[in-house]
Amino acid sequence: MENTKIQSLAIQMPKNSIANDEPPYSEIEIISKTWFRFWGVDRRFIINRESGETAIELALKASKQAIDLSGLKPENIDLILCNSTCFDGWSEDKTIVYPRLSQAIKTKLNCKNALVLDVDQECLTFLVAMQIANGYLKNGAAKNVLVCASEYISSILDFTDKSSTIFADGAVAAILNKGSNNTGLISSAYKTNAEVYDLAVAQWRNPSNPGKDGLMPKDYGLYFTIEEDTQAKMQKFIPVLVPKVIKEALNKINLTTQDVDFYIFHQTSKTMVDIWANAVGIDYDKYILTVKNYGCLASASTLVTLYEALKQGRVKIGDTVVIAGAAIGWGFGAQVWKIGSQIEIN
Numbered sequence: 001m002e003n004t005k006i007q008s009l010a011i012q013m014p015k016n017s018i019a020n021d022e023p024p025y026s027e028i029e030i031i032s033k034t035w036f037r038f039w040g041v042d043r044r045f046i047i048n049r050e051s052g053e054t055a056i057e058l059a060l061k062a063s064k065q066a067i068d069l070s071g072l073k074p075e076n077i078d079l080i081l082c083n084s085t086c087f088d089g090w091s092e093d094k095t096i097v098y099p100r101l102s103q104a105i106k107t108k109l110n111c112k113n114a115l116v117l118d119v120d121q122e123c124l125t126f127l128v129a130m131q132i133a134n135g136y137l138k139n140g141a142a143k144n145v146l147v148c149a150s151e152y153i154s155s156i157l158d159f160t161d162k163s164s165t166i167f168a169d170g171a172v173a174a175i176l177n178k179g180s181n182n183t184g185l186i187s188s189a190y191k192t193n194a195e196v197y198d199l200a201v202a203q204w205r206n207p208s209n210p211g212k213d214g215l216m217p218k219d220y221g222l223y224f225t226i227e228e229d230t231q232a233k234m235q236k237f238i239p240v241l242v243p244k245v246i247k248e249a250l251n252k253i254n255l256t257t258q259d260v261d262f263y264i265f266h267q268t269s270k271t272m273v274d275i276w277a278n279a280v281g282i283d284y285d286k287y288i289l290t291v292k293n294y295g296c297l298a299s300a301s302t303l304v305t306l307y308e309a310l311k312q313g314r315v316k317i318g319d320t321v322v323i324a325g326a327a328i329g330w331g332f333g334a335q336v337w338k339i340g341s342q343i344e345i346n
Contacts, residue, residue, distance in 0.1 A: 003186060004134040005179030006337070010065035010346040011300075011307050012058045013170045015051070017293075019043040024159040031162045040270020044168030044295030046154045055084050056104055058171035059150035063105050066146065066173040069344040077111040077175075078142035081129040082118050083149045085298045086156050086202075105148060114146070123266055124327035125149060125299035126172070127188075127335055133176045134185050148173040149299040156202055158223045166269070168295030172303040183340025189248035190333045191241055199233055199328070238272060238326050243279035245334040246324050253336065255320070257281055260336075262315050266325025267291035267301045276324070288314055301325070310345050317342060 018025065020042060025031075036042075047053045059082070067074060082102035102116035119129045129147045136142040150171035157164040178184075202223065242265075250256060257280040265273045267290050277287050290305045297304055302323050309315040317339055324334035 002138075002178040002181060003184030003338075004130070004137050004176050005184040005340060006343050007175045007177055007341075008066045008069035008344040009172070009174045009303065009307050009310065010062045010069060011170065011172045011304050012062040012065070013045040013294075014047045014053050014058065016048050017043050017045050020165065025165050028160065028162055028164070031165065035162060036165070038269055038271045039166050039296075040289065040291050041165060041168075041295045042292050044293075045170050047152050047169040055086075055150040055152035055169070055171065056101065056108075058169075059084070059101060059105060059148050059173070060108055062150070062171040062173035063146055063148050064109060065346045066148075066175050067109070069346060070144070070175040070177075072144055072175065074109045074111045075113055076144050077114045077146050079133065079136050079145045080106055080111060080114045080116045081133060081145065081147045082116070083120055083125040083129065083299045084151060085120065085122055085125070086152050101148070101150060105146070111146070115142075120299075121331050122327040122329055123268070123296075123298045123301060124325060124331045124333050126303050127323060127325065127333045128331075130174075130176060130185070130335065131188060131190075131333075137176065137178055143177060145176045146173060147176060149303070151298050151300050153298055156223055166296050168297050170294065170297050170300050170304065172297075172300045172307065174303060179340050183338040185335060186338050187249045187253045187336040188334065189245040189252070190331065191245050192332070193237060193241065193330045196233065196237065196330060199330075237330075238268075238332075239275045239279060241330075241332045242276050242324055242326055242334070245332045246276075246280055246322055249322070249334040249336050255336070259320060260286070260322050261319035262309060262321050263287040264302055264306045264309060264315075264321060264323040266327075267294065267305055268296055268326065288312070307345055310343055315339060 080102045084101050100118040102118050106114050106116050121128045126149050133145040153167040288309050290308050319339045321337045326332050
């Protein structure tokens, strides 16, 4: 049976790239050097709504580029799988929540023959969407699948809190279709652990007085929150479970971690990525860090990192590549890909 391949890949970033020593981050009271060493973010792209940028605009540009790069036309797309982790403000009209991103892309790009689905497992979503696409392609329910993630995480960040320095905005889109029998997506493994789901959450609160009583509803907004002890608690289970699913995926096809040519890790933090790499026994020449200049892009993170690896010539035809990561909630996943043909990038 033919495996699923990635035919094309396109990214679209906001125009503004903001460094740690620039507003709004420079205005946050006292951030230790230890914080930035752990997360490893020097700068990140942030959507500027005042200039007309939106998550849907980035998604449309990335999706159109991916379709054009593949040599297909919008009417050739059978299935659209989309994600925007933050439902707040992704469209041109900030008051619109539904219909979600996939229907908007279908309509605006005139993908008139496509079934549309929105998938959401936070930072793991792109992997989950590619796994769903694989099922549709293998059973013949689709021939060409567009997968897109467009993140507007800055819409729910509290810029009085240091956790706002971690995240970033941006979009990525890929066209998936059938490849050869011995290449493409050749194995995968997933795990979940909901016991610590509340370590990092989006919740309604007041940004400057999160615990203060007597505030009116108008004083509240939706904000992403990382508790003070989250960093320490994350290091107890995330370093273990990501390498575990990687090894499970490889064991299914009788490969070891040393048989892999290159690793694409979700860019949650520099420290965490280095820990994962050490746990599977690889050196710096087998993985790449993008969190320094892109920040954590949530669901767009892994494929933006694959894009950079392709752009830099780190991933080549014939390579065996692992794509792996974790998501709040918590979910863990790993996929093994055999690159059988050129992946076109913008």
